[in-house]
Amino acid sequence: xxxxxxxxxxxxxxxxxNRRRSAITLVALGMAVCVLVxxxxxxxxxxxxxxERVIYGQTGVVQIHKRGFIANVKKSPLHFGFPAxxxxxxxxxAVEGVQAVxxxxxxxxxxxxxxxxxxxxxLGIDPVLEYDVCPQRRNDLSPGSxxxxxxxxxxxxxxxxxxxxxxxxxxxxxxxLAPDFDGTLNGGLVGVxxxxxxxxxxxxxxxxxxxxxxxxxxxxxxxxxxxxxAVRSADPDAADALKQRLEAAxxxxxxxxxxxxxxxxxxxxxxxxxxxxxxxxxxxxxVALFGILNTMLMIVLARTKEIGTxxxxxxxxxxxxxLVVSEAAILGGLGAILGxxxxxxxxxxxxxxxxxxxxxGATLPDIVxxxxxxxxxxxxxxxxxxxxAIAAVYPAYRxxxxxPIEALGAL
Amino acid sequence: xxxxxxxxxxxxxxxxxxxxxxxxxxxGPEKFEAVMVMVAHRDDDxxxxxxxxxxxxxxxxxxxxxxxxxxxxGQEMLRQGDxxxxxxxxxxxxxxxxxxxxxxxxxxxxxxVLRANLTKxxxxxxxxxxxxxxxxxxxxxxxxxxxxYDRIILWLDEKTSMPLKGExxxxxxKLLRSATFSDVKDFHGFKRPSRISMRNELxxxxxxxxxxxxxxxxxxxxxxKFVLDDLGR
Numbered sequence: 001x002x003x004x005x006x007x008x009x010x011x012x013x014x015x016x017x018n019r020r021r022s023a024i025t026l027v028a029l030g031m032a033v034c035v036l037v038x039x040x041x042x043x044x045x046x047x048x049x050x051x052e053r054v055i056y057g058q059t060g061v062v063q064i065h066k067r068g069f070i071a072n073v074k075k076s077p078l079h080f081g082f083p084a085x086x087x088x089x090x091x092x093x094a095v096e097g098v099q100a101v102x103x104x105x106x107x108x109x110x111x112x113x114x115x116x117x118x119x120x121x122x123l124g125i126d127p128v129l130e131y132d133v134c135p136q137r138r139n140d141l142s143p144g145s146x147x148x149x150x151x152x153x154x155x156x157x158x159x160x161x162x163x164x165x166x167x168x169x170x171x172x173x174x175x176x177l178a179p180d181f182d183g184t185l186n187g188g189l190v191g192v193x194x195x196x197x198x199x200x201x202x203x204x205x206x207x208x209x210x211x212x213x214x215x216x217x218x219x220x221x222x223x224x225x226x227x228x229x230a231v232r233s234a235d236p237d238a239a240d241a242l243k244q245r246l247e248a249a250x251x252x253x254x255x256x257x258x259x260x261x262x263x264x265x266x267x268x269x270x271x272x273x274x275x276x277x278x279x280x281x282x283x284x285x286x287v288a289l290f291g292i293l294n295t296m297l298m299i300v301l302a303r304t305k306e307i308g309t310x311x312x313x314x315x316x317x318x319x320x321x322x323l324v325v326s327e328a329a330i331l332g333g334l335g336a337i338l339g340x341x342x343x344x345x346x347x348x349x350x351x352x353x354x355x356x357x358x359x360x361g362a363t364l365p366d367i368v369x370x371x372x373x374x375x376x377x378x379x380x381x382x383x384x385x386x387x388x389a390i391a392a393v394y395p396a397y398r399x400x401x402x403x404p405i406e407a408l409g410a411l
Numbered sequence: 412x413x414x415x416x417x418x419x420x421x422x423x424x425x426x427x428x429x430x431x432x433x434x435x436x437x438x439g440p441e442k443f444e445a446v447m448v449m450v451a452h453r454d455d456d457x458x459x460x461x462x463x464x465x466x467x468x469x470x471x472x473x474x475x476x477x478x479x480x481x482x483x484x485g486q487e488m489l490r491q492g493d494x495x496x497x498x499x500x501x502x503x504x505x506x507x508x509x510x511x512x513x514x515x516x517x518x519x520x521x522x523x524v525l526r527a528n529l530t531k532x533x534x535x536x537x538x539x540x541x542x543x544x545x546x547x548x549x550x551x552x553x554x555x556x557x558x559x560y561d562r563i564i565l566w567l568d569e570k571t572s573m574p575l576k577g578e579x580x581x582x583x584x585k586l587l588r589s590a591t592f593s594d595v596k597d598f599h600g601f602k603r604p605s606r607i608s609m610r611n612e613l614x615x616x617x618x619x620x621x622x623x624x625x626x627x628x629x630x631x632x633x634x635x636k637f638v639l640d641d642l643g644r
Contacts, residue, residue, distance in 0.1 A: 112506040177506045183451060183459055183516030184482045187499025
């Protein structure tokens with residue numbers, strides 16, 4: 001133990017002795033770790049925005065459907081309508097972990113104004129309950145827009161694409177023509193209560209109309225029924241446990257799906273981001289370790305005489321190897337601590353200011369607030385130390401294989 | 412006998428255009444009134460029955476009144492030239508439809524029922540290859556974007572030009588629907604197939620049957636029945 005401590009002391013002295021070379025190595029390693037920590041923070045922030053948009057803007061934490069809904073994607077969702085009155089909602093609310101539940105009716109419709117008729121996807125939402133489950137939906141509305149009213153006096157909102165193609169303005173009256181659950185066409189009138197904000201970042205459905213639930217139920221003749229219930233819980237990461245509790249409470253007639261199962265595109269996006277970050281991390285680690293390798297080779301070369309002298313006075317080869325490796329580990333550790341601290345500062349600053357990032361397909365940027373866990377920073381520091389030590393094994397081996405006569409004679 | 416042979420040879424010598432004109436005269440005469448029943452067979456083996464009355468005047472004026480089921484009662488359809496309208500009694504409004512939209516959620520499209528004259532919308536030639544004995548196969552290609560399909564292949568009786576079956580294709584060449592024409596009936600001296608079965612080739616368990624209960628050519632519909640303002644009256 002005493003020998004190891006002595007080795008570390010000598011290694012530390014060596015780091016301090018050649019300040020310039022050590023400083024350059026520390027800065028290089030520190031920058032690499034700093035960038036990695038910041039990137040991790042930015043990706044964390046971006047993923048949080050994506051998850052929030054999906055969970056609190058579209059799917060809820062889990063959704064309840066009549067059994068067979070997901071497996072029969074080609075069928076009209078109206079084939080899977082089920083009673084969703086107060087009794088059903090109360091039954092769902094009684095399940096542990098459920099904070100809020102809202103009924104929805106999804107349907108295909110023709111939207112007509114004057115002589116123009118377009119196909120669109122419709123979603124009937126409860127004008128009050130919907131925002132308890134998906135509060136982000138409010139942010140998706142352009143200022144002053146509202147989904148409100150009932151079957152006779154409903155106001156709906158459309159996507160900007162539908163607005164532009166039908167030349168809609170607030171207050172217009174839309175005629176909806178949709179097949180009911182039985183395939184027979186039915187008509188309905190809905191006022192234009194506004195439009196979705198021009199930010200279709202995570203909505204693939206460009207022609208979309210939201211109408212009050214009662215208006216949708218009347219249009220498709222599904223009174224007091226829904227095609228899905230969206231549920232909110234306190235912890236989206238515990239969606240699987242909530243799914244099991246809901247399935248047990250509702251019985252075999254229903255199926256429950258988590259947001260991860262419903263929003264495959266979001267899960268794919270998260271996975272792609274992780275892979276990209278992993279690739280960048282690998283590149284940074286490789287460059288940093290080659291830097292350490294180079295530095296340690298130079299150090300060994302510069303200290304050939306010194307190593308020869310140490311060997312001449314009886315220092316063992318194993319100790320020489322340990323000395324070089326320790327020196328690299330200390331350099332790696334110091335650089336990583338420095339870089340990690342700088343990275344955390346950068347993440348905190350960016351979180352305070354907010355990064356404006358425009359996801360692909362979006363017309364408006366999202367404000368991303370990066371964050372990083374201390375565990376990740378600790379892993380980065382320990383990883384850098386171990387990596388630096390591994391990178392120094394070859395130079396250390398070369399140093400330990402010198403003979404005193406060769407080493408002393410090299411100068 | 413000689414006269415009969417001459418007549419037969421004349422029939423055989425009909426051009427594809429002449430066959431198509433005879434098809435149009437059978438399937439969409441200048442003016443008629445008919446009572447139809449459409450049964451839509453769904454994927455889940457359930458059926459839905461629609462009863463309607465259809466009135467036609469000239470090449471491009473058609474009106475339909477739905478009488479059943481109760482959910483469709485009072486609904487009307489109107490074709491005026493290239494425009495199609497659906498009148499919904501519950502909102503007292505007419506909505507413009509496309510020719511290729513489904514006819515009341517069944518497996519016919521609107522044009523199959525309201526735009527049955529093919530000569531105006533399609534150029535025609537004989538299909539390559541030998542047809543079955545006593546039949547002629549017409550290959551019809553759409554010449555207007557309002558045509559019901561991009562391509563139709565029709566099997567007709569060589570002598571009468573009565574349709575036997577049809578295949579209806581998208582621009583991509585994909586088979587969308589296929590039809591069989593059967594049960595030739597004499598409606599007040601006018602013979603035509605009284606039953607058309609249309610199979611949805613994209614959802615092969617689905618098909619719809621359109622049966623003509625009555626078909627009367629001796630009508631004189633007033634043009635005022637074919638204007639938007641008359642819908643719902």
